[in-house]
Amino acid sequence: MTLLNQNYLKLPGSYLFSEIAKKVAAFKAAHPDKSVISLGIGDVSAPLAPAVVEALQKASLEMGSADTFRGYGPEQGYAFLREAILQNDYTARGINLSADEIFVSDGAKSDVANFQELFSPSCVVAVQNPVYPVYVDTNVMAGRTGPFANGAFAGLVYLPCTQQNAFTPDLPHTRADLVYLCSPNNPTGAALTREQLTRWVNWAKANHAVILFDSAYEAFISQPDVPHSIYEIPGAQEVAVEFRSFSKTAGFTGTRCAYTVVPKALQVQDDAGQNYSLNALWLRRQTTKFNGVPYIVQRAAEAVYSPAGKAQTRQAVQTYMQNAQVILSALQNAGLTAYGGVNAPYIWLKTPNGLDSWAFFDKLLSEACVVGTPGVGFGACGEGFFRLTAFNTPQLTQQAAGRIAALTF
Numbered sequence: 001m002t003l004l005n006q007n008y009l010k011l012p013g014s015y016l017f018s019e020i021a022k023k024v025a026a027f028k029a030a031h032p033d034k035s036v037i038s039l040g041i042g043d044v045s046a047p048l049a050p051a052v053v054e055a056l057q058k059a060s061l062e063m064g065s066a067d068t069f070r071g072y073g074p075e076q077g078y079a080f081l082r083e084a085i086l087q088n089d090y091t092a093r094g095i096n097l098s099a100d101e102i103f104v105s106d107g108a109k110s111d112v113a114n115f116q117e118l119f120s121p122s123c124v125v126a127v128q129n130p131v132y133p134v135y136v137d138t139n140v141m142a143g144r145t146g147p148f149a150n151g152a153f154a155g156l157v158y159l160p161c162t163q164q165n166a167f168t169p170d171l172p173h174t175r176a177d178l179v180y181l182c183s184p185n186n187p188t189g190a191a192l193t194r195e196q197l198t199r200w201v202n203w204a205k206a207n208h209a210v211i212l213f214d215s216a217y218e219a220f221i222s223q224p225d226v227p228h229s230i231y232e233i234p235g236a237q238e239v240a241v242e243f244r245s246f247s248k249t250a251g252f253t254g255t256r257c258a259y260t261v262v263p264k265a266l267q268v269q270d271d272a273g274q275n276y277s278l279n280a281l282w283l284r285r286q287t288t289k290f291n292g293v294p295y296i297v298q299r300a301a302e303a304v305y306s307p308a309g310k311a312q313t314r315q316a317v318q319t320y321m322q323n324a325q326v327i328l329s330a331l332q333n334a335g336l337t338a339y340g341g342v343n344a345p346y347i348w349l350k351t352p353n354g355l356d357s358w359a360f361f362d363k364l365l366s367e368a369c370v371v372g373t374p375g376v377g378f379g380a381c382g383e384g385f386f387r388l389t390a391f392n393t394p395q396l397t398q399q400a401a402g403r404i405a406a407l408t409f
């Protein structure tokens with residue numbers, strides 16, 4: 001008899017974004033005359049940069065010609081892209097890595113989801129609360145948790161991110177072997193400072209823990225005391241894996257390219273106390289289960305690092321961050337307290353008058369025709385908060401902001 005992986009049955013059924021879509025569809029059906037604007041999307045709205053499109057076109061033509069056609073590419077990604085990543089994102093910041101510590105992939109989501117395979121089912125996992133659900137759900141699927149009850153999975157260590165700690169997690173008080181840190185953060189928009197990240201790296205070293213560092217929003221950092229890479233912290237190469245993506249940086253959400261850095265200095269023990277390199281194991285895993293990113297897409301990603309590509313993608317990021325400022329001042333005008341929007345395209349607002357996250361969702365939709373995301377959907381500590389994103393167009397963001405500023409609570 002074929003038995004299910006029953007860990008899948010622990011996952012709560014109703015998914016946050018389908019619940020939101022249902023409510024929005026019902027509202028639109030009841031009010032066909034009203035225009036609804038979404039500040040809930042976690043997807044970009046600006047098109048690919050001209051330098052990227054040019055590279056895609058050129059590479060496509062190469063694929064159609066016998067003398068420049070390419071089949072399967074090198075396992076970790078083409079050298080031209082890994083060298084561009086190394087030079088621009090690491091060497092230029094004084095970080096000493098090598099190209100064979102960089103793994104090109106089709107997404108940070110899949111990498112961050114898959115990386116836990118390298119660790120024992122007995123590892124204790126810690127996550128921020130609120131949290132990007134991928135970290136939690138993939139560990140549930142792998143059997144590292146008990147059942148879900150009262151907004152939490154048994155066996156997971158939740159690190160509360162609240163107003164009291166400025167939405168940056170305190171070090172765990174109990175054992176944790178694997179810690180997922182997302183900075184700048186989705187959903188709260190908070191970013192870890194050099195000092196805070198140094199404390200995490202030192203804690204991981206002292207406790208033989210591994211940090212899985214998701215910096216998908218690195219390009220949005222504006223404050224000088226926020227590191228762009230965890231490897232800016234001394235010793236981090238011995239304890240941390242870093243996940244980066246072209247999705248939000250360069251509008252690649254539909255084009256698909258990302259990369260993961262697994263330093264050779266990062267070693268994990270087996271139960272006999274022998275050390276193994278995670279770099280070698282991740283290569284083993286990827287060569288078995290993954291066949292690489294299309295050549296044309298890797299050329300497109302390379303073009304993000306050309307002088308024109310840098311200027312053009314920078315422009316798109318700046319436009320989103322201007323949207324964030326527009327939203328923040330509208331919230332201020334409405335008398336609301338809000339966080340984020342400085343190092344990330346996310347704004348995390350405190351719901352007023354003790355409204356819960358979903359009640360605020362209903363009020364915003366019915367009174368302003370604006371859609372956002374209830375904070376509680378990201379974890380119990382998100383209750384009483386609400387996420388708005390800066391990813392819509394400037395025009396629609398301005399319009400939504402005008403409606404929000406006119407609200408009374």
Ligand SMILES: *Cc1c(COP(=O)(O)O)cnc(C)c1O
Pocket residue numbers: 042106107108109110132182186214216244245246247248253257258
């Ligand atoms: C958008 C996002 C990513 C990027 O995922 P891709 O698969 O590269 O598109 C990774 N982590 C977080 C927290 C994100 O919000």
